[in-house]
Amino acid sequence: MILRRKRLVFGGILMLFQAAIATAARSSDPFQYNICNGLSNQMLIHASAIAKAIQEKHDIVQVPDYFIVNGEQTTDDPVVPSNENSVPLAVAFDVPALRKRLLELGIQMELVQWNHQDSNNNTTMTQHHQNATEPECPGLTWLSIADPHLVLKLLKAFQPSSTLQTHIEKVMGPLPKQQNGICFHHRDGTDWHDHCQRWSAHSKNDGIYRGNCEADNKKHSLLELLQHRALTSTDRWIYYCGDHKVPDELQNQSQYTIVTKSQFLSDKDQRAVHALKPGSSVRDLWALMDFFICGSLRYLVGNSVSTFSALQIALREQEGAYWYNSQSIPLGDFWDIYQIPIAYTYTELSDEKGKYMLQASIASVRQHMPRNKIHVLYHGNKDQEFRHWLQKEQNVTLYQHEPQWQGSIEKMRQNGNSATSHLFLHAGSYFGTWQRIDIPRFIETEYCLLLDADTVIMQPFTLKDFGLNLTHSIGMSAERHRHHTGNLLNAGVTLMNVPHMRxxxxxxxxxxxxxxxxxxxxxxxxxxxxxxxxxxxxxxQQISNFWNWKAYWGVKPKNNMFNKIKILHFHGIKPHDYVKKLLGLSCDQAINDLCEKFKQPIFRLTVQKFLQAADSIPDFHRNYCGSSFDAKRQQGCISILDGLVNRNSNQHSDQMIGVSRKRRLAPAEETGFWDASVLNKKVVTVSRQSEPGEDEQDTTTPTKKVHELSFDYLAFSDEMMAQRQSKMQSTSLLWLQLRMMLLTGTVLTFFLYVYLRKNRRLLFVLVCGSVTIRHILAFSTMGHSPSGLNS
Structure with a gap:
């Protein structure tokens, strides 16, 4: 009984201690911040500051009870809130809805104002909390450290106030179908052109590319820029918003409908908006109305340098977002949220192996970038199981692709020479390579990344990772030779500027x-x-090879290059070709030279990455092997793939390249998977007679069945590589010894020359003796075994 009481007391103390730790982990001090400048900056500051408060586990965030109605900067100093330029937050946004959403995200919200001297305050300020100390405005500095997706959630929590929502509905009510609407955010005012000149001039000092602030109207008119983007049919219409009146080029054309909010708001409505802050420009209240009207339309054509447009692009999450100035989104340098849509093509006429490789590639996208949009131009409708997997399980957007030019492409294949390319041998594969030319006709976005089915995503990436000076056309990496620069490029990974291709x-x-x-x-x-x-x-434009890394290029561990690879491309030799070599079979003649490199550890590691990507796909090994080998060799293929994805060995696979045999085996032996006793075997497989009933194949004729692929061949391959590395180490050591001898002799000669100038005979004896001793030591060391060198 006493023991039980002691346990209860101890348990109570432990619970109190745990509760104290949990309480200490959260901060009871309210998180404070300030806002500044125009609408877009204010919204980003709110979202990034609240995200920072949530990440730092504050219980309360003090939200500035201000909305700056005119945040236009006339100097480099920020425009901070005051009673003269601001209204309460509730005038602009739905504060109760915002408070509720923040509670759902785990933080309480308090509105706070600063003690300003009000010289002419005609609007009643809501006095929730007064604070004598006004924090500095952080600008966008917190945007780079806040969780980008949490910031996006918080931006969506800001909704218009009931007052502004009434005016927004008066504009949206008479509009045509919203699914055909295009928000065209056009920056054409004098202040914008001045800003672009100042902004671009900074490139001379820091070398950062800033060449896309304005549209390139030299090649295309404004109307053509729209037609190459969202304005692809006459049933689509434009909602124009910006800092300038509708350009004459758009106003004078009769093919498309152009509308603005002023067409639907009466003079009384406009006076009501101005009355929200009498005697002051309400520029950002009008911008807020445009912001939410644009957000309700299906398409956007904006200016990516403008923060307003950059916010709209982010909120759409890659759907229907274009920017007429093209290239980069500068806000992406601070807010890494701009993922790039992935595009594939597929035809049911292709080899079945292609389907399973496409599955692995799509699974790798979902593994590293679960929110990313994936598009597939799909030809055929018989494989409903595969279509279901794509649409329902992987959330892929399918486009039924039945091009009119298919017959012409088949004639082209028949007229081709199969000796020059294996593509001419298979009608489905040849047609599949041409499907990609139709991608611009289906995908609604400024940029997309086309991937071949035989690619694997190695790590997450966004549009920011492609740099600022993005291609105006297409971007590809080197074809065969890693250090190539020129036009011998590979289309397996292609960055597409969709409007230009269209x-x-x-x-x-x-x-x-x-x-x-x-x-x-x-x-x-x-x-x-x-x-x-x-x-x-x-x-x-040639892009980095890390976007299209070929397995046969290899990596150097000292450069940590494998961790830099974005996309792995099984160009030439595929995973099933690797298995072929392990089974003692030959590769196709076209890739035979690549297959001869299969003993290198890099090939095993790349196949492991492929299999890891496909790990979530049911029966993948059986299906992939079934499509790649006949019935006699399918079980051997499955055994190989199962061995390559062994859970215990995968956690060390990234460290296995270029590491000595001894070090590589040490952690693996502890797991029980590796058997050191078989290291010296030169046997590839263990074979036995097939048992009756084991196979569905005819067993009347005795056949050999691959029961399992032992680790032996992989070990033997690595052992041979280790021996070659040891020879290279021996040669390197010899050169090291020679260099040391030269250095020692030079230093000693100089020393003796200075201090023993008069005794030349002694100098000669000492120098010759030193060199001879170093020479003997070097070659005596070389006489040891390679293992001795490593010890």
Missing amino acids: ATYDKFLHYILDHVNDPKFNHPAPSDQGAYLDFYQETV
Whole structure:
């Protein structure tokens, strides 16, 4: 009984101690911040500050009870709230809804005002909390450290007040169908042009690219820029908002409908908005109305340098967002939220192996970038199970793709020479390579990233990772040779400027169909790749090889390069080709030279990455092996794949390249998977007679069945590599010894020359003796085994 009481007392003390730790982990001090400048900056400051407060586990955040109605900066100093330029937050936003949403996110909200001297305050300020100390405005500094997706959630928590919502509904009520509406946020005012000149001038000092502040109207008119983007049909209409009246070019055309909010708000309505802050410009109240009207429309064409447009692009999460100035979004340097849509193509006419590789590639996107949009141009409708997996399980957007040019492409294949490319051998595979030319006709976004099915995402990335000076056309990496610079590029990973590809689509298709009878382009690359690199040769841009890393390029551990790879491309040799070699089979002649490199550890690691990506797909090993091998070898393939994805070995796989054999085995032996006793075996597989009933195949004729692939062949392969590395280490050590001898002799000679100048005979004896001793030591060391060198 006494023991039980002691346990109860001890348990109570422990619970109190845990509660005290939990309480200490949270901060009871309210989180304070201030706002400044215009609408977009105010919203971003609110969202990033509250996100920071949540991440730092504050219980309360003190939200400034201000909305600056005119935050236009006339100097470099920020425009902070005052009684003269601001109204209470509730005039602009739905404060009760905001408070409720913050509670759902785990933080309480208090409105706070500063003790300002009110010289002419005609609007009653809500006095929730008075604070004598006014914090400095953080600007966008907290945006880079706050969780980007939490910031996005908080931005969505800001909704218009009931007063402004009434005026917004008066504008939206008479508008045509919202699903056909385009918000065109156009910056064309004098202050914007001045800003662009000042902003671009900074590039001379810091070298940062700032060349996309304004549209390039030299090549295309404003109307053409819209037509290459969201304005692709006459049933779409434009809601114009910006800092300037509607340009004459748009006003004078009759093909499309152009509307503004002033068309639907009466003079009385406009006076009511001005009455919210009499005697002051309410520029940002009008901007707030435009902001929420734009957010309700399906499409956006904005200016990515403008924070207003950058916010709209982010809130749409890659859906229907364009920017007429193209290239980068500068806000992305602070707020890494701008993911790039991924595009694939697929036809049911292709080899079945392609389907399973596409599954693995899509699974790798979901593994690293679960929120990213994935689009697939899909040809065929028989494989309903696969279509269900794509749409329901992976949230992929499918576009039924039945191009009119398919018959012409088949004629082109029949006229091709299969000796120059294996693509001409298979009708489905050849057609599948050409499907990508139609991507601009389906995807509604400024940029997208086209991936081949035989790619694997290695780490998450966003539009920011492609740099600021993005391609105006297409971007590709090197084809075969890693250090190549020029036009020998590979289309397996292609960054597409969708508006440009859409603008040139008709000419590009006509150019392709001109080669039906002679499918040779003025570029050595075959099929679509040759067409792209020939037609767009003046505008194609080479991007980093980390976006399209080939397995046969290898990596150097000392450079930590494997961690830099964004996308792994099984160019040439595929995972099933690797398995072929392990089973003692030959690769196709076209890739035989690549297959000969399969003993390198990098190939095993890349196949492991492929299998890790497919780990969530049921029966993937069986399906992939079934599509790649005949019945006799399928079980052997499955055994190989199962061994490669062994859970205990995968956690060490990233460290296995370039590490000595001894170190690589040490942690693995503890897991029980590796068997050191088989290291010296030169056997690839363990075979036995098939048991009756084990296979569905006919067993009347005795056949050999691969029961399991032991670790032996992989070990043997690595052992051979380790021996080569040891030889290289021995050679390196010899050179090291020679360099040490030279250095020692030089230093000693100089020393003796200075201090023993008069005794030349002694100098000669000492120098010769030193060199001879170092020489003997070096070669005696080289006589030891390689293992001795490592010890």
